[in-house]
Amino acid sequence: MTDPETRYKELVDILQKKGTRLTSHRVALARLLSVSEGHPNASTLYLKLQTQFPTISLATVYKTLALLKENGEVLEIVLQGDSHFDGNKPYSHPHLVCSVCHQIYDADEPLITGLLEKEIEGKYSFKIQRHQIVYYGICQDCQNKTSSDGSDRKGIDSE
Ligand SMILES: [Zn+2]
Numbered sequence: 538m539t540d541p542e543t544r545y546k547e548l549v550d551i552l553q554k555k556g557t558r559l560t561s562h563r564v565a566l567a568r569l570l571s572v573s574e575g576h577p578n579a580s581t582l583y584l585k586l587q588t589q590f591p592t593i594s595l596a597t598v599y600k601t602l603a604l605l606k607e608n609g610e611v612l613e614i615v616l617q618g619d620s621h622f623d624g625n626k627p628y629s630h631p632h633l634v635c636s637v638c639h640q641i642y643d644a645d646e647p648l649i650t651g652l653l654e655k656e657i658e659g660k661y662s663f664k665i666q667r668h669q670i671v672y673y674g675i676c677q678d679c680q681n682k683t684s685s686d687g688s689d690r691k692g693i694d695s696e
Pocket residue numbers: 635636637638639640675676677678679
């Protein structure tokens with residue numbers, strides 16, 4: 538996980554380099570992306586910013602996200618017809634999606650995905666640029682909630 542302060546500087550730096558005017562709205566979005574946990578969608582980011590900047594437009598949020606994405610500074614994950622953004626880990630990494638609470642978790646396993654990509658590139662002569670791997674299941678919180686005895690967590694931590 539990258540330090541939020543470093544990430545923030547990287548995001549602002551890229552916006553500046555790409556000739557975007559550094560408005561308070563764009564800077565605030567960069568700040569929010571650098572500290573945001575999880576994988577918010579554009580409207581979640583927009584609503585959060587709106588409390589502080591009532592005049593911010595959704596278009597600004599979309600445009601800034603698109604610019605950052607083009608430059609590999611945020612990762613876009615498309616799930617259930619909506620785009621979610623990871624500003625902390627802009628590189629491709631697997632995600633775990635809980636089908637009960639719909640929370641998106643990171644599964645940072647670069648070794649496994651790296652090997653898989655090499656194999657696919659070789660087998661299909663395909664140059665991979667990025668990947669989106671999603672595992673659907675039930676997160677630990679939801680497993681604990683549904684089990685009759687919350688203290689019984691046999692098997693959950695195996696592997
Ligand atoms: Zn869950």
